[in-house]
Amino acid sequence: MADKKSTEMGLEDLFLDTVKDIYYAERQILKTLPKMAKAAQSPELKAGFEKHLQETEGQIERLEQVFEMLGKPARGKTCDAILGIIEEGKSIMDEFKGSIALDAGLVSSAQAVEHYEMARYGTLKAWAEQLGMSEAAALFDATLQEEIATDQALSQIGVTAVNQKAA
Amino acid sequence: MADKKSTEMGLEDLFLDTVKDIYYAERQILKTLPKMAKAAQSPELKAGFEKHLQETEGQIERLEQVFEMLGKPARGKTCDAILGIIEEGKSIMDEFKGSIALDAGLVSSAQAVEHYEMARYGTLKAWAEQLGMSEAAALFDATLQEEIATDQALSQIGVTAVNQKAA
Numbered sequence: 437m438a439d440k441k442s443t444e445m446g447l448e449d450l451f452l453d454t455v456k457d458i459y460y461a462e463r464q465i466l467k468t469l470p471k472m473a474k475a476a477q478s479p480e481l482k483a484g485f486e487k488h489l490q491e492t493e494g495q496i497e498r499l500e501q502v503f504e505m506l507g508k509p510a511r512g513k514t515c516d517a518i519l520g521i522i523e524e525g526k527s528i529m530d531e532f533k534g535s536i537a538l539d540a541g542l543v544s545s546a547q548a549v550e551h552y553e554m555a556r557y558g559t560l561k562a563w564a565e566q567l568g569m570s571e572a573a574a575l576f577d578a579t580l581q582e583e584i585a586t587d588q589a590l591s592q593i594g595v596t597a598v599n600q601k602a603a
Numbered sequence: 604m605a606d607k608k609s610t611e612m613g614l615e616d617l618f619l620d621t622v623k624d625i626y627y628a629e630r631q632i633l634k635t636l637p638k639m640a641k642a643a644q645s646p647e648l649k650a651g652f653e654k655h656l657q658e659t660e661g662q663i664e665r666l667e668q669v670f671e672m673l674g675k676p677a678r679g680k681t682c683d684a685i686l687g688i689i690e691e692g693k694s695i696m697d698e699f700k701g702s703i704a705l706d707a708g709l710v711s712s713a714q715a716v717e718h719y720e721m722a723r724y725g726t727l728k729a730w731a732e733q734l735g736m737s738e739a740a741a742l743f744d745a746t747l748q749e750e751i752a753t754d755q756a757l758s759q760i761g762v763t764a765v766n767q768k769a770a
Contacts, residue, residue, distance in 0.1 A: 442697070442698055442699055442700040442701055442702055443700070443701040443702055444702070445698065445699050445702040445704055446702065446703060446704050447703075447704045447707055449699075449702075449704065450695070450699060450704040450707055450708050450711075453695075453698070454711065457691070515687075515691065516686075516687035516688075516690040516691045516694075517684070517687040517688040517690075517691045517715060518687070519683075519687055520682075520683035520684040520685070520686055520687025520688065520690075521683075521684040521687065521719075523683040523684075523687075524624070524682065524683050524684045527683075528617075528620075530609070531609055531612065531620070532609055532612050532616075532617060533609040533610070534609055534610035535609055535610055535611070535612040535613065535616075536613060536614075537612055537613050537614045537616065537617040540614055540617055540730070541617050543726075544617075544621065544722075544723075544726045547722045547725065547726060548684060548719060548722045548723070550722070551718035551719060551721055551722035552688075552715060552718060552719065554718055555711075555714045555715045555717070555718035556711075556715070558714065558758070559710075559711045559714060559761070562758070562761055562762055563707070566762075591725070591729070594726070594729055595729055595733075
C-alpha cells in the first residue's frame with residue numbers, strides 16, 4: 437500500500453494490513469509449535485501444543501478464505517510483535533533447559549502468543565462487522581473462540597501439572 | 604542469573620525473570636502512551652490513553668513493591684515482545700498519519716499491548732500463588748483487573764467512536 441498517501445488510507449487498508457500481519461504471525465507460530473511440543477516435559481502440555489498446531493493450520497486456512505473474499509493474494513507482512521514474543525520464548529527455552537520450571541516457562545510463552553492472537557482477531561472481527569463483511573467476522577470469531585479455549589487450557593495445565601512441580 | 608546452570612533454575616528464577624520482563628515493558632509503555640495520546644484524534648481515545656498513563660504509573664509502583672518483597676533491586680530485563688508490539692504500533696501511526704483510520708489503528712495497537720500485559724500478569728498471579736506469595740498475587744491481580752477494564756474500554760471506544768468514522 438506504499439502507493440497511497442497516509443491521508444488517503446481507510447479502514448479497508450488497515451483491515452488488509454492487519455490480516456497480512458496475523459497471517460505472517462500464524463505462519464511463524466506454525467513453525468514454532470513443533471519446537472515447543474518437543475521441548476515440553478509433561479505429556480499433557482506436549483499434547484496441548486500438538487492440538488494447537490492442528491488448530492493453527494485451520495486458522496491459516498480461514499485467513500486464506502478472507503484474502504479470497506478481499507480479492508487479494510494471501511501474503512504476510514512482517515509482524516515485529518510475534519517475532520519479539522517468539523524470541524522471548526526461545527530465551528526462556530534456553531535459560532530453563534532441563535529445569536523443573538521449563539514447562540511453566542513454555543506455558544507462559546504460549547499464553548503470550550495466545551493473547552497476541554486474541555487481540556488481533558478481536559480487532560479484526562470488530563472491523564469486519566463495521567465493513568459489512570459478516571462472513572469474515574464469523575471466521576475471525578471461530579478462531580478467536582479457539583484461542584480463548586487454548587489460553588484457558590494452558591492456564592489449567594499451568595496450575596495443575598506444571599507449577600506444582602516447579603514450585 | 605547467568606551464575607546458575609539452566610538445570611538448577613526453579614520457579615522462583617522464572618518468576619523473577621518475568622517480573623523484570625514486565626517491569627521493563629511497563630516502562631516502555633509509560634514512554635509510549637503520551638505519543639499515542641498526542642496522536643489520537645478523538646477526545647475520548649485521548650482521555651483513555653491519559654487515564655491509562657496514570658494507571659501505568661501505579662502498576663510500576665506495584666512491581667517495585669514486589670521487587671522489595673523479593674529483596675531484589677527493581678531492575679528491568681529487555682523485553683523483545685513489548686519492543687516488537689510497540690514497533691508495530693509506530694508503523695501504524697506512520698502509515699495512517701492523518702487518515703480517518705488512525706484512531707482505529709491506535710486502538711488496535713493499544714489492545715495488543717493490553718493483551719501482552721494480561722498474559723504476563725495472569726501468569727505472575729498464578730506463580731505467586733504457587734510460591735505462597737499471596738500479597739504479590741493480590742498486587743498482580745489488581746493490575747490484571749485494570750488491564751482487562753482498559754481493554755474493554757478500548758473495545759467500546761473502537762466500536763462507537765472510531766470504526767464508524769473510519770468505515
